[in-house]
Amino acid sequence: xxxxxxxxxxxxxxxxxxxxxxxxxxxxxxVLQTLYRxxxxxxxxxxxxxxxxxxxxxxxxAGLMQDGFVIELGQREAARPGKPATMxxxxxxxxxxxxxxxxxxxxxxxxxxxxGTVLERENADxxxxxxxxxxxxxxxxxxxxxxxATAPLLGIGVGSPGIVDADGTVLTxxxxxxxxxxxxxxxxxxxxxxxxxANDADVAVLAEHSFGRAxxxxxxxxxxAGVGAGLILGGRPFYGSHSAAGEIGHVVIGTDGxxxxxxxxxxxxxxxxxxxxxTEQLAATTGTEAEQAAARELILRExxxxxxxxxxxxxxALNLSEIVLSGPTELLDGPLATATIETLRKRTxxxxxxxxxxxxxxxxxxxxVLRGAAVMVLSGQLGVS
Amino acid sequence: xxxxxxxxxxxxxxxxxxxxxxxxxxxxxxVLQTLYRxxxxxxxxxxxxxxxxxxxxxxxxAGLMQDGFVIELGQREAARPGKPATMxxxxxxxxxxxxxxxxxxxxxxxxxxxxGTVLERENADxxxxxxxxxxxxxxxxxxxxxxxATAPLLGIGVGSPGIVDADGTVLTxxxxxxxxxxxxxxxxxxxxxxxxxANDADVAVLAEHSFGRAxxxxxxxxxxAGVGAGLILGGRPFYGSHSAAGEIGHVVIGTDGxxxxxxxxxxxxxxxxxxxxxTEQLAATTGTEAEQAAARELILRExxxxxxxxxxxxxxALNLSEIVLSGPTELLDGPLATATIETLRKRTxxxxxxxxxxxxxxxxxxxxVLRGAAVMVLSGQLGVS
DNA sequence: TTTGTTAGTAAAGCTTACGAACAAACAATG
DNA sequence: CATTGTTTGTTCGTAAGCTTTACTAACAAA
Numbered sequence: 001x002x003x004x005x006x007x008x009x010x011x012x013x014x015x016x017x018x019x020x021x022x023x024x025x026x027x028x029x030x031v032l033q034t035l036y037r038x039x040x041x042x043x044x045x046x047x048x049x050x051x052x053x054x055x056x057x058x059x060x061x062a063g064l065m066q067d068g069f070v071i072e073l074g075q076r077e078a079a080r081p082g083k084p085a086t087m088x089x090x091x092x093x094x095x096x097x098x099x100x101x102x103x104x105x106x107x108x109x110x111x112x113x114x115x116g117t118v119l120e121r122e123n124a125d126x127x128x129x130x131x132x133x134x135x136x137x138x139x140x141x142x143x144x145x146x147x148x149a150t151a152p153l154l155g156i157g158v159g160s161p162g163i164v165d166a167d168g169t170v171l172t173x174x175x176x177x178x179x180x181x182x183x184x185x186x187x188x189x190x191x192x193x194x195x196x197x198a199n200d201a202d203v204a205v206l207a208e209h210s211f212g213r214a215x216x217x218x219x220x221x222x223x224x225a226g227v228g229a230g231l232i233l234g235g236r237p238f239y240g241s242h243s244a245a246g247e248i249g250h251v252v253i254g255t256d257g258x259x260x261x262x263x264x265x266x267x268x269x270x271x272x273x274x275x276x277x278x279t280e281q282l283a284a285t286t287g288t289e290a291e292q293a294a295a296r297e298l299i300l301r302e303x304x305x306x307x308x309x310x311x312x313x314x315x316x317a318l319n320l321s322e323i324v325l326s327g328p329t330e331l332l333d334g335p336l337a338t339a340t341i342e343t344l345r346k347r348t349x350x351x352x353x354x355x356x357x358x359x360x361x362x363x364x365x366x367x368x369v370l371r372g373a374a375v376m377v378l379s380g381q382l383g384v385s
Numbered sequence: 386x387x388x389x390x391x392x393x394x395x396x397x398x399x400x401x402x403x404x405x406x407x408x409x410x411x412x413x414x415x416v417l418q419t420l421y422r423x424x425x426x427x428x429x430x431x432x433x434x435x436x437x438x439x440x441x442x443x444x445x446x447a448g449l450m451q452d453g454f455v456i457e458l459g460q461r462e463a464a465r466p467g468k469p470a471t472m473x474x475x476x477x478x479x480x481x482x483x484x485x486x487x488x489x490x491x492x493x494x495x496x497x498x499x500x501g502t503v504l505e506r507e508n509a510d511x512x513x514x515x516x517x518x519x520x521x522x523x524x525x526x527x528x529x530x531x532x533x534a535t536a537p538l539l540g541i542g543v544g545s546p547g548i549v550d551a552d553g554t555v556l557t558x559x560x561x562x563x564x565x566x567x568x569x570x571x572x573x574x575x576x577x578x579x580x581x582x583a584n585d586a587d588v589a590v591l592a593e594h595s596f597g598r599a600x601x602x603x604x605x606x607x608x609x610a611g612v613g614a615g616l617i618l619g620g621r622p623f624y625g626s627h628s629a630a631g632e633i634g635h636v637v638i639g640t641d642g643x644x645x646x647x648x649x650x651x652x653x654x655x656x657x658x659x660x661x662x663x664t665e666q667l668a669a670t671t672g673t674e675a676e677q678a679a680a681r682e683l684i685l686r687e688x689x690x691x692x693x694x695x696x697x698x699x700x701x702a703l704n705l706s707e708i709v710l711s712g713p714t715e716l717l718d719g720p721l722a723t724a725t726i727e728t729l730r731k732r733t734x735x736x737x738x739x740x741x742x743x744x745x746x747x748x749x750x751x752x753x754v755l756r757g758a759a760v761m762v763l764s765g766q767l768g769v770s
Numbered sequence: 771t772t773t774g775t776t777a778g779t780a781a782a783g784c785t786t787a788c789g790a791a792c793a794a795a796c797a798a799t800g
Numbered sequence: 801c802a803t804t805g806t807t808t809g810t811t812c813g814t815a816a817g818c819t820t821t822a823c824t825a826a827c828a829a830a
Contacts, residue, residue, distance in 0.1 A: 015620075017415060017436045018408040020786060020817050026403040027818090044777055051402045056818055058778065082776025083826040217626045219702070229702060233618060235400075240704025241602045242740075251701040252732035255639035255694065263734070309640065310698045316636040317604070317614060317699045319625025347637035349648070355627075405786055405817060412787090429808055441787055443809065466797045467807025 024060075027052060029383025031060050032069060035090045036114075036384045040073055042085030061088060068094050069382070090114060095154040098145050099373030100138065102160045102176065103200035103224060108366065109141040111149055112374045116211055118367060120148050130177035138183075139190060146191065154381050155194035156187060157373025159203035161226070165243040168197035175225065196376045200369050201246050201326075202237060204361075205230030207372030208324050210385050212362040215322045219314065220361070221248075221307070223327030227270045233318065249274075253310045272306040278331050297335045304336035308343025315356065316348050326361045326368055333360045409445075412437060414768025416445050417454060420475045421499075421769045425458055427470030446473060453479050453537075454767070475499060480539040483530050484758030485523065487545045487561065488585035488609060493751065494526040496534055497759045501596055503752060505533050515562035523568075524575060531576065539766050540579035541572055542758030544588035546611070550628040553582035560610065581761045585754050586631050586711075587622060589746075590615030592757030593709050595770050597747040600707045604699065605746070606633075606692070608712030612655045618703065634659075638695045657691040663716050682720045689721035693728025700741065701733050711746040711753055718745045 027050070034049050035041070043061055047054045064070040071094075073087040092114045101108040111120040122144040124137055142156060160183065162173025168184020170176075184197040205220035209232050218232045229246035231238040239245050249270040250263045258267025259277070271277060278299070285295040311323065325332045325340075341358040348356075361368055379385040412435070419434050420426070428446055432439045449455040456479070458472040477499045486493040496505040507529040509522055527541060545568065547558025553569020555561075569582040590605035594617050603617045614631035616623040624630050634655040635648045643652025644662070656662060663684070670680040696708065710717045710725075726743040733741075746753055764770040 015415075017787095018411040019788090020405045020408055020815095023403040023405055023408050024817065030400075030402060042777070053819060054778065055780090055820090059817085079828080080776075081774075081826095081828045083778075083824090085777060215626070231702065233623060238618060238703070241600070241706045242704050244704040246702060247704065247734060248698060248701045250734045251697050253640075255641045265732075312636050313633060313695045313698045314702045316633040317616065317631060317703075318623070319627050319629040319632065321626045347650075349632060349635045402818095404819090405784095409786065427808070438788060439809065440789085440811090444787085465807075466795095466805075468793090468795045468809070470808060 026383075027056070028060055028064065031057065031064065032090060032382050032384050035070065035088070036378075036382075040087045040089040042076065042087055044085060046088075094151060096149050096151045097154050097374040097377045098142055098149075098156045099370035099377075100141065100156065100158040101200065101369035101373070102134075102138065102158065103222070103369055105225070107137060107141060108370060109138075109145055110367070110370045111145045112370065114154070114378065116207070116371045116374045118370065119150075120145060122148075126176075130175075134176045134178070135181070135183075135186075139187070142187070142191065153193050155196065155377040156191060157203070157376040158183065158187070158195070158197040159200035159369040159373050160197055161200050161228075163242075163244050163247065164197055164199045164202075166239065168195065170197070171243065194377065194381055196373075196380050198239075198376060199228065199230070199243075199246070201228040201230035202239065203230070203372035203376060204326055204368045205232055205324070205372070206237065206375040206379075206385070207363055207368045208326075208361055210375045211371060212324070217318060217320050218322045218324060219246075219311075219318075219320055220324040220326055221311075223273055223325065223332060224275055227273050248310060248314075251310060253306045258306075269306065269310055273303050275328060275331065278303060300331065300335040301339040304339030305343045307336070308340040308347065311340070312344055312347040315344060321355055321357065323356070323358045324361050325358065326365065329360060329365065410768075412441070413445055413449065416442065416449065417475060417767050418769050420455065420473065421763075421767075425472045425474040427461060427472055429470060431473075479536060481534050481536045482539050482759045482762045483527055483534075483541045484755035484762075485526065485541065485543040486585065486754035486758070487519075487523065487543065488607070488754055490610070492522060492526060493755060494523075494530055495752070495755045496530045497755065499539070499763065501592070501756045501759045503755065504535075505530060507533075511561075515560075519561045519563070520566070520568075520571075524572070527572070527576065538578050540581065540762035541576060542588070542761040543568065543572070543580070543582040544585035544754040544758050545582055546585050546613075548627075548629050548632065549582055549584045549587075551624065553580065555582070556628065579762065579766055581758075581765050583624075583761060584613065584615070584628075584631070586613040586615035587624065588615070588757035588761060589711055589753045590617055590709070590757070591622065591760040591764070591770065592748055592753045593711075593746055595760045596756060597709070602703060602705050603707045603709060604631075604696075604703075604705055605709040605711055606696075608658055608710065608717060609660055612658050633695060633699075636695060638691045643691075654691065654695055658688050660713060660716065663688060685716065685720040686724040689724030690728045692721070693725040693732065696725070697729055697732040700729060706740055706742065708741070708743045709746050710743065711750065714745060714750065 030050050031046055034046050043057045044054055047057045061070055069090060070088055071091040073089055076085040076087050095114055097112045099110050099112055105126050107124045107126055109122045110118045112118055122141045124141055126134060129137055160170055160173060161175055163171040165171055170178045170181040170183050172179050184195050187195040201220060201222040204222055205218055208220050209218055216235050220230045222228050227249040229248050231246055250268045252265055252267045253269055259271040260266055261268035261271035281299050282296050285292040325337060337358060375385050415435050416431055419431050428442045429439055432442045446455055454475060455473055456476040458474055461470040461472050480499055482497045484495050484497055490511050492509045492511055494507045495503045497503055507526045509526055511519060514522055545555055545558060546560055548556040550556055555563045555566040555568050557564050569580050572580040586605060586607040589607055590603055593605050594603055601620050605615045607613050612634040614633050616631055635653045637650055637652045638654055644656040645651055646653035646656035666684050667681050670677040710722060722743060760770050
């Protein structure tokens with residue numbers, strides 16, 4: 001009588017037909033994912049891990065070896081009863097990825113291997129360039145890395161500030177003076193390999209989720225020239241109906257006014273928390289050394305409190321268990337973070353958020369977007385993340 | 386070279402093996418879904434709609450007819466060239482569903498058909514009953530409806546207040562004095578048909594999404610004895626990592642204090658907005674008729690403003706385009722809703738939320754949880770919603 | 771040497787969906 | 801009225817994908 005028992009979650013919402021070949025693609029990614037996360041192992045190990053039979057795994061692995069994604073490493077060394085296992089692994093040197101970080105005045109690009117390790121770097125100061133000039137600079141960065149690549153390129157991942165839609169079109173990026181710029185399509189056209197463009201905070205949270213201590217639901221708050229957030233909900237990136245999820249920089253905090261914001265409103269998050277604003281405030285402290293230190297702590301604590309106030313409803317609504325801060329450690333990791341988590345605890349239900357954790361990103365600050373861009377390519381091309 | 390192109394979204398995250406039979410189940414649900422949403426049509430119509438071939442559709446439909454879910458209605462009446470089409474449809478009278486709403490002092494249950502139409506009702510006042518007494522009352526309600534069912538029951542859906550986990554265990558429901566009550570398992574044991582239990586607001590948003598004007602991302606704010614919310618993100622219900630998503634009732638609003646809440650904090654959403662609190666405040670107005678009316682409007686406007694303040698960060702973070710209010714129309718639909726949307730617009734980026742809509746539920750207030758419970762059963766058993 | 775275990779492969783079978791072809795039934799057209 | 805073209809739904813054969821069963825190879829332990 002019962003027709004279908006959805007396996008994940010309570011609700012299955014079919015939208016498109018599913019063919020056996022789609023199942024094949026899924027299982028193929030499943031094998032890659034298993035190897036990617038757990039490293040070298042035998043076909044039989046993969047079989048046990050995935051639940052697919054050894055026969056099917058052998059078949060899938062044969063295809064993956066043919067395509068150059070998987071290699072045999074020789075026999076397992078440890079002596080065990082039975083036939084010795086042939087170890088296999090993703091060929092982590094077979095492909096390389098180019099990651100680009102445009103979130104800052106200092107544009108960064110890097111060549112990475114499949115593990116997300118940075119192999120080569122190519123940087124450039126934006127030096128005020130915008131529009132087509134900025135675009136040309138991006139292309140130049142990538143060109144430099146394409147020449148230095150020592151393996152076929154799996155693709156290019158780009159983390160851009162501003163709002164980026166699902167097709168990789170930058171809808172609006174004020175800092176770069178980009179509007180409706182189809183960056184993904186243009187780079188794809190120019191370099192003729194797969195390209196994925198997304199918002200920088202969305203890209204950063206991918207890196208945190210893949211390389212950092214992962215969890216099902218994460219919100220990463222990226223503090224820089226502006227303030228944005230990236231969300232992973234239920235293990236999947238969440239972009240929102242108009243690709244603008246995480247755009248909390250211009251939400252007003254509290255009911256007691258605050259600093260004026262460039263957007264015209266009073267008391268936006270960015271007006272409290274952006275790096276320029278914070279450094280400016282910190283620099284303006286006067287008095288003795290001790291007085292200045294105290295004043296600085298107050299400033300940071302207040303900024304942290306403001307962040308907590310704005311995050312509290314989000315934490316409550318999403319039942320978040322993990323919030324990650326990304327940005328200058330000297331500003332964020334200290335009184336600011338402490339005040340944020342204190343405020344969050346005070347303003348939400350302790351029963352639900354008792355295990356709420358707020359922490360700095362576990363990745364190198366300068367590389368988080370680069371590595372996230374690599375994850376984006378890995379996910380898009382191999383189904384691995 | 387490229388292994389897999391995920392069809393939905395940018396990231397595919399394989400977690401479990403997928404067999405051809407799972408594809409079959411998905412396609413089976415797809416056929417049911419197509420019939421459910423678009424009504425009677427021919428096999429060829431379903432084929433065109435789904436992209437599956439006529440052969441496959443015929444095969445799937447044969448199975449669905451065998452299981453009693455689909456019936457043939459005879460030939461299409463409209464004269465068209467070609468062989469006349471045999472119309473098919475979900476047999477909307479073949480099964481019935483029991484929906485239960487425990488969110489209120491007045492416990493409601495109903496027998497519904499597959500369209501979500503209420504056929505029979507069974508109500509009971511909780512009359513202060515809690516714990517096992519309340520549970521017995523629930524069982525009694527359902528028993529009454531089981532006897533009056535005129536078709537096989539597809540399942541029982543229950544919307545309960547409090548936190549309900551993915552297995553339908555009520556982790557905590559203060560009003561009912563339930564803690565760690567495995568309601569779903571117990572009812573399943575008692576009635577031996579599929580049972581699904583979820584939080585009342587989560588259930589309500591399902592109804593709104595299926596029967597109301599649907600959209601990809603919806604947040605439904607349910608105002609009653611408490612205040613809770615249900616979320617549908619990317620077309621799928623979102624429950625959060627600890628099943629407590631939407632629990633915004635005890636998040637503190639603003640930075641200027643507010644009324645004391647039963648939870649011990651100051652200025653919780655519930656302290657501003659719950660029905661008991663609002664009615665109490667409204668009743669306390671004094672003076673002439675005109676003065677009272679003005680005072681009441683002020684009270685409602687302020688409550689609406691508070692709701693807007695707490696929703697603004699959520700709207701920004703999730704890029705929500707639709708917020709639905711559910712609760713007493715005389716309280717919510719007027720100055721309160723107006724103030725909420727005004728506040729939201731003022732506190733978020735107009736560019737992103739320009740199309741933000743706040744509206745009252747389009748469904749009958751008393752039936753929203755009942756019908757949502759039916760949707761939950763439809764989704765769980767047939768993959769339809 | 772025997773026994774038991776493990777890895778990987780081969781063959782056969784089942785499920786699922788597809789394409790090609792066809793008959794039935796009808797409208798439109800000359 | 802016969803012909804032509806269209807649409808529907810089915811039958812038949814095929815391809816893809818996974819499973820079960822059975823097998824060989826290779827090893828450890830007794």
